[in-house]
Amino acid sequence: QVRLQESGPGLVKPSQTLSLTCTVSGGSISIGSYYWNWIRQPAGKGLEWIGRFYTSGSANFNPSLKGRVSMSVDTSKNQFFLRLSSVTAADTAVYFCARGGMGNYYAPWGQGTLVTVSS
Amino acid sequence: SFELTQPSSVSLALGQTAKITCEGNDIGSKNVHWYQQRPGQAPLLLIYNDASRPSGIPERFSGSNSGNTATLTISSAQVGDEGDYYCQVWDSGTVVFGAGTEVTVL
Numbered sequence: 001q002v003r004l005q006e007s008g009p010g011l012v013k014p015s016q017t018l019s020l021t022c023t024v025s026g027g028s029i030s031i032g033s034y035y036w037n038w039i040r041q042p043a044g045k046g047l048e049w050i051g052r053f054y055t056s057g058s059a060n061f062n063p064s065l066k067g068r069v070s071m072s073v074d075t076s077k078n079q080f081f082l083r084l085s086s087v088t089a090a091d092t093a094v095y096f097c098a099r100g101g102m103g104n105y106y107a108p109w110g111q112g113t114l115v116t117v118s119s
Numbered sequence: 120s121f122e123l124t125q126p127s128s129v130s131l132a133l134g135q136t137a138k139i140t141c142e143g144n145d146i147g148s149k150n151v152h153w154y155q156q157r158p159g160q161a162p163l164l165l166i167y168n169d170a171s172r173p174s175g176i177p178e179r180f181s182g183s184n185s186g187n188t189a190t191l192t193i194s195s196a197q198v199g200d201e202g203d204y205y206c207q208v209w210d211s212g213t214v215v216f217g218a219g220t221e222v223t224v225l
Contacts, residue, residue: 039214047154047162047205049214060212063120096161104209105152107164107173 002027004097004110012091012117018084022097022110029078030055035100036073036080040093041112048093052100053080087117121210123217130223131196139220141189141206149208151189153182156219157202165204166191196224 008020022036029036038050051061053071061069065084073080084091094114098106124142131137141151151169154162164173166182169189179194193200201224206217 037214046219047207047216049216062213098162103150103152103168104214105150105164105167105207106154106162109161109163112161 002099002108004099004108006095006097006110006113008095008113008115010114010116012087012115013119014088014117015086018082018087018091018115018117020082020095020097020113020115022080022082024078024080024099028075029073029080030075033102036071037098037100037106038071038082039096039098039106039109040091041096042090042093050082050084050095089117091115092117120213121208121215123206123208123215125204125206125217125220127218128221128223130225131193132225133196133198135196137193137196137222139191139193139204139206139222141191141217142187143189143208143215144187146187146189146208147185149184149210151182151184152207153180153191154205154207155200155202156205157199160202162205193222198224200224 003025005023012018035052037052053059068085070083094112096112098109100106153166155165156162169184170182181192203219205219
């Protein structure tokens, strides 16, 4: 059974770069036709897709965040990563990683990690 | 950009049936997916490709999609069904989520 777990700093200063790691267990990140996704949720609000990354190197990002987002993968560690630059308070949210298939639906999800942007 | 509209909240009595709608322009031509998010938890895939249930999801949850409306039906509601429900589609190279519907079981 595949499981995902997010990790990273819980507090980031404005204008700095948010960096998160998603560790995949129970299966190889590079086997199967899966996209690896980041999705976030500000407190009390809905879900916002950030983007997805395929182990071949292809990626798609939310146009509203394009230019600030990058993603990468380390297949040897079964991890994938999110970097979001020039953060502001509006980037404060719970960040989830999730596996997506070619059908563009998401399961499973990690438990989420809260990132607060504040000085 | 493509927009999905959901009711903000739905209330139903224990054991009753609720229908949660997700409206979008010609949404019937797209594959719609539904997620349940209980308080403090990550979203859980409930329905994919309009009407398919992942392994482990009870038959009480069903989906349909036609025209401009997709619908998630919760039958025989239980207290454990309380939470937020989101619809989702893929459109023009990006993922779109509805704003979510808060379900309360009385």
